[in-house]
Amino acid sequence: MNALGWGLLLTVLLAGWALLDGAVQGGVPLVRPLGGRDDSRRRVVLAAVAPFLLLGEVWLVAAAGVLLAAFGHVEAVLWAAGYPVVVALLVAWVVRDAALWLRSRLTAPRWRQGWDVTAQAASLALPAAFGALAGVAWVRLSVVGAQADGGSGAAQALALGVPVVTAGLAVATARVHGGLVVAARAPGTTAQAAVRPVRRALVPAAALATLGALGALAVAALGTASALVAAVLLVAAAGVALAARFDLDRGVHRSGVVRAAGPVLAVVPVAATAAVAGPATLALAASPAVLHGLTWPVLGAFAAVLVAQAVSWRVLVRPLGPRTAVFL
């Protein structure tokens, strides 16, 4: 497998994480608003996203493994430029996981409520940190970084603004996606209540995607042509978000557009980042000998993982019912 193949694998892994873990990132902030003061209601919301936790976050772990093995120099560039963001990402991730696993283990109300607040904060910080890191990749793995270092005012503005926009975009898209997952899996009134925050998040998501598209156009204008693809993807995502909002306003909650909006929006920050940063990433890939030597073990492993995950999803993804295992 050449550098392009490894780049595609990395993109697929990151997109898988955004899709699966995004359900948790977006669903957990709904625990307190939808559950209110009733603990079992809160746990129903948690149960709706629970299977996505273990099966989702490994995709980012695997992506980090591929980054380390095949794109070690990219990792060095990103970590050097985004050091505080990486630390924030780690802290948010770890705190969210601990909060979700520990909250229901003891029954004291204050213990549970405390962890719920923690989980909610960490679930906002996690996509924000990931989005900001993606923004750092836009800057450092395109012409923008070098031009900003060279003193170009436009490039410096982009270097500051892009991570902020992508961070906001990741938060808004996760919120839409997670809310739709809760709406699809939770029972009755909880599901209906989950649609409201989705509706509210769609317009900010569309606005941020449009801003991101403008940023991508600016990156393209400065010289990284592949950013045009990102602009197109982001405009399309904004369109999907607005169409979904239109359907929800009409009271149509289960149209194709609404159903597609979650996955499309969840994945678009990763896809756009891959388009902007792709060429520079591939140029910094490890030597062909290293890439070639790892091809078969990694592809074999990935095939096994896909089978295992497909089987798991068949078993686990169904609306909550008497045979649902509640643990979180």
Added chain:
Amino acid sequence: MTAVDAARLQFALLAGTHFLFVLVTLGLGPVVAILQTRWAAARDAGRAATLESATRFWGQLYLVNYALGIAAGIVMELQLGLHFPGLLDVAGGVLGAPLVIETMAAFFLESTFLGLWVFGWHVLPRWAHTAAFWAVVVTGYLSAFTVMVANGFMRHPVGFAMVDGEARVTDAAALVTNPAALVSALHVLGACLMAGAFLLVGVSAWHLRRAPSRLPGVVAAGLPGAMMSAENDVWRRSMRTGLVTGTVGAFLATGSGYAQFAYLQDAPGGHPPVVGIGYAVMQGVGGLVFLVGCVLLLLLPGHVLFRLWRPLRTALYGTLTVLLPVPFLTGLLGWVSREVGRQPWAVAGVLRTEDAVSDASAAAVITSLVVLVGTMLTLAVADWVVMARLARRGTTRLALGAPPAEVLRDGDHDDPTDGVRDDRAAVLTFGGTR
């Protein structure tokens, strides 16, 4: 403190925290798998109920431990790139291979199967559910082995050639059969089995020591023919299992520990006092655990152990509970010996640690040290408090594997608001109104 010291201290503290969870994951995993297999195969209803309780109790502790283990592992994974980019620049071509296999194959599958095990509890057929946990155990061990291949290469580099200042794999088989990977993995396996066993024995002994006050007199006296409570049966089984795995683990750890001296003798690196102390403590603990384990195993036939003279029995149970931290402290000392013993090298004879660290400022590294280590230690302590509470609670009110309505009602006394109650009934039964 220089950036190098701060980066090393941060790595050491995070790796140490991670390893404390690994000890339980790898030590308890096979035990839970065996308990569940015997539960799945049990024909007698009473025996099946006991084994189900045991599986769910230890499985729940396994999960609560795993939750923080994975979190600590994630923080570890990014430490290399964050603070030791030189290691990846020079040895990335070699270290990348086991680490990408670890994440892509082993850990990815492990987490997937664990999710399937927990959340597919009431859906999967019995044998498929048992197989899912065996898959967790196997992939968990594969994961540990690949990490030991990477670490073994750093300690005793083989099967590589330097090309333009970068290490390249020339002999993958040599990398895998490296004694610093194979023998050391066996050593770690022994240590993990020992740690899992101390947990089993310590917790079971705690419950057995308190059992008399909770049981009718005849049972408490342990007289032959007396009925034994189902819960007591769980602790006796767990105690027996722990004694077997602990003795086997001590044998493995001690045997493979001595075998490691073969490649350590000609390895470069200093021998500061802490390494010598570490070796001595490990030899002492391993040997003692093996001897005492053999003696206690001899007391198992005919349940002699559970019928000892009561003051002696109580004292024994108390001691076994107090000793619970021993394999964990010894395990930490083991890693300190291994890593300090390799210094000043990051990869023995190839790359010095000081040449591997990033050029991040000391202030930045110290800040991340405080933030990451502080967060991790706080969460770890919270996790251990929860584990202790769950261990003391015993087999009552287990959340793992319970019907959803029962689990959702566990905090019922929290919220006596009557207005919500009617609404909640619909939620509890997951009434599909759509």
